[in-house]
Amino acid sequence: MSDASLASLARAAGISTKWTDAHGIPKQVGTEALHALLQSLGLPALGEQQIQASLAEQQERLRRAAAGPLLAMVADQAVTLAGRFAPGTPYKLILDDERRLHRRLDHNACITGISQCGYHQLLIEDQLLTLAVAPPTCQSVADLCGRPGARVWGLSTQLYSLRRPGDCGLGDTVALEQLARQAGKLGADALAISPVHAMFSASSDQYSPYSPSSRLFFNPLYAAPSRVLGEDAVKHAVNECGLEDELARLETLAFVDWPAASAAKQKVLRCLYRHFSFKSNELTQDFDRFCRKGGIALEQHCRFEALHAYMLQHQQTPNWQQWPKPFRDPNSTAVAQFAIEHAADVSFHMFCQWLINCGLERAQSVARNSGMAIGLISDLAVGADGSGSLAWSRQSELLSAITVGAPPDIINTQGQSWGVSAFSPWGLQEGGFSAFKDMLRANMTHAGGIRIDHVMGLKRLWVIPEGASPDMGAYLNYPFATLMHLVALESWRHQAIVIGEDLGTVPRGMRGELAERGALGMRVLHFEKNAEGFIPPEKWPDDALATTTTHDLPTILGWIAGRDIEWREKAGHRGAQETQSDRETRETERAELKTALRQAGELRCDQEEAVEQLDACIGFLGKTPAPLVLLPLEDALGELEQPNLPGPGNIHPNWRRRFTVNADYLLNNASVQGRLQRLSEARATRERESS
Structure with a gap:
């Protein structure tokens, strides 16, 4: 076996054997890691004979991918069909408004001159293809405003953190409405929320919003059925289930008790389903329309939910890849028969999806009617659990034997393995990018914006063989241009801005590419530094949103107090010597931040209190040229603790903290309103200066 042969196979598989880390140091993927990765991709490479056989297999995959049923282009530009069809080949284009165009490929075998954006049908020779024509850029903040x-x-x-009476122990869409209504009245134009992806209803101990079962559907635990079915129906269900005392207990807790809250909420939902009138009326007609529109994708997700629960009840593994073989295929006769025998269970999960969709739709309507130009901004997780609904139903478009993560970087020195699966680059192409398009549509349908977690994954993902450590990974490359065409097209179709979370190890030039396509990057106060200290607000970029922090980082007050340093030591992520070094560094950074705040005119020399620095940080961000400033609710409220502490262990209460005040009063505090007023005035001043 030669190194050249192994490298050739890696290139064909889309693996980058060389990369640059967060410190700018060139790295080389080791031979052992390459072998393990290729094996996980179904390309064994332990000898020359295996390599050549795997190379032939991968070339066949790439051939099928190149012949995929979707072509993407930018309006008024060209897309080539060279290699598939000869120059001059006649074709018919059926535009999505049903107009028909009869043309021929030009001398370069290209389609040109299509100005109308949308998904058009292309008939050429004996093939029917989809032509996705995208606008040059995504929708912008200016467009929506x-x-x-x-x-x-x-x-x-964080949606689960919101609190209201009758919420069953975790935030729901009614609490979201209440917050949106307040925020809109105070001048906010957007309300970004944590992911609401579908989890595992039968495994309530899996609740990280970034490890969902599916990114195509939603988590019914966030549903507020009273908004659809009425308060009386919910009260009757709670009484019938005998849950009054349990719900009262859950609603007073400082942290979400996910297993107990899930069990209680599902009992209520099942009772509501049993009493749901299936006689024809306005509600049942709406439910029927929802099910028809959801089609096979909704049917398969709900079949998975029923199957997953059944397998757990019968002492089977929760991982579908280890189920009895007939049930591993969503299109099998065994699965179809199961769905018939358990039709009520499948229908129940459709009912739950209907309720949460109604709730999110209403929350966005409330946000927009409250004066928000953008409204809700959804959060798209970077992947989904490989044992979940999406991986089961879209097997040809996902990679089942690898997990996604990140190489060692400045914050996570050991690297990260997130335990979620990734799309297959060639599987996506061969399948016409259907799972990717469906995912974008699901998360833009009830929102005016979408945040794409780890947006670098559209270009490359750090993939790791299942069960291996993060340092055994490498970057797998993706068809970035086509994916961005589809993002821009769906942004245009849904009138939604696009935010790319570009923190961590970012490929050279990628931020510029995102800006060219109108996708906002993210800039976080903690990180906007150079050799002189914190960057002045006027020198921040105008192609990225600005924010004080993220869910994985300390709040401003937590950062000033070094609370994150304490937590990392307590959780065992850092030793005593490292912690002492962290504290010394933080002391220097605190002084640098105060200097920057004073130079920006946001902090007086006599202001030393942490809360005064918090207020100054908010004014500081307001002065940046960022089109959008997002202020985490934790910082608006002056909270000390952060939602999530990345890293191993469960000492920190990740994804569980709840606010102490009900959602409809959260922004009524004078200090909170003072911060928001300060931000609003700074934004207005910045807009006047830029016009």
């Missing part, structure tokens, strides 16, 4: 140079602000929140 209706004025050039708009400089606006919004809040971001």
Whole structure:
């Protein structure tokens, strides 16, 4: 076996054997890691004979991918069909408004001159293809606000953290409505929320919003059925289930008790389903329309939910890859028969999806009617659990034997393995990118914006063989241009801005590419530094949103107090010597931040209190040229603790903290309103200066 042969196979598989880490140091993927990765991709490479056989297999995959049923292009530009069809080949284009165009490929075998955006049908020779024509850029903040140079602000929140009476122990869409209504009245134009992807209803101990079962559907635990079925129906269900005392207990807890809250909420939902009138009326007609529109994708997700619960009840593994073989295929006769025998269970999960969709739709309507130009911004997780619904139903478009993560970087020195599966680059192409398109549509349908977690994954993902450590990974490359065409097209179709979370190890030039396509990057106060200290607000970029922190980082007050340093030591992520070094570094950074705040005119020399520095940070961000400033609710409220502490262990209460005040009063505090007013005024001043 030669190194050249192994490298050739790696290139054909889309693996980068060389990369540059967060410190700018060139790295080389080791031979052992390459062997393990290729094996996980179904390309064994332990000898020359295996390598050549795997190379032939991968070349066949690439051939099928190149012949995939979707072509993507930018309006008024060209897309080539060279290698598939000869120059001059006649074709018919059926536009999505049903107009028909009869043309021929040009001398370069290209299609040109299509100005109308949308998904069009291309008939050429004996093939029917989809032509996705995208606008040059995604929708912008200015587009949605209706004025050039708009400089606006919004809040971001963890949905489960919101609190209201009758919420069954975790935030729901009614609490979201209440917050949106308040924020809109105070001048906010956006409200970003944590992921609401579908989890595992039968495994309530799996609740990280970034490890969902499917990114195509939603988590019914966030549903507020009273908004659809009425308060009386919910009260009757709670009484019938005998849950009054349990719900009262859950609603007073400082942290979400996910297993107990899930069990209680599902009992209520099942009772509501049993009493749901299936006689024809407005509600049942709406439910029927929802099910028809959801089609096979909704059917398969709900079949998975029923199957998953059945397998757990019968002492089977929760991982579908280890189920009895007939049930591993969503299209098998065994699965179809199961769905018939358990039709009520499958229908129940459709009912739950209907309720949460109604709730999210209403929350966005409330946000927009409260004066928000953007409204809700959804959060798209970077992947889904490989044992979940998406991986089961879209097997040809996902890679089942690898997990996604990140190489060692400045924050996570050991690297990260996130335990989620990745799309297959060639599987996506061969399948016409259907899973990717469906995912974008699901998460833009009830929102005016979408945040794409780890947006670098559209270009490359750090993939790791299942069960291996992060340092055994490598970057797998993706068809970035086509994926961005589809992102821009769906942004245009849904009138939604696109935010790319570009923190960590970012490929050279990628931020510029995102900016060219109109996708906002993210800039976080903690990280916006250079050799002189914190970057002045006027020198921040105008192609990225600005924020004080993220869910994985300390709040401003937590950062000032070194609370994150304490937690990392307590959780065993850092030793005593490293912790002492962290504290010394933080002391220097605190002094640098105060200097920057004073130079920006946001902090007086006599202001030393942490809360005064918090207020100054908010004013500081308001002065940046960012089109959008998102203020996490934790910082608006002056909270000390952060939602999530990345890294091993479960000492920190990740994804469980709840706010102490009900959602409809969260923003009523004078200090909170003072911060939001300060931000709003700074934004208005910045917009006037930029116009």
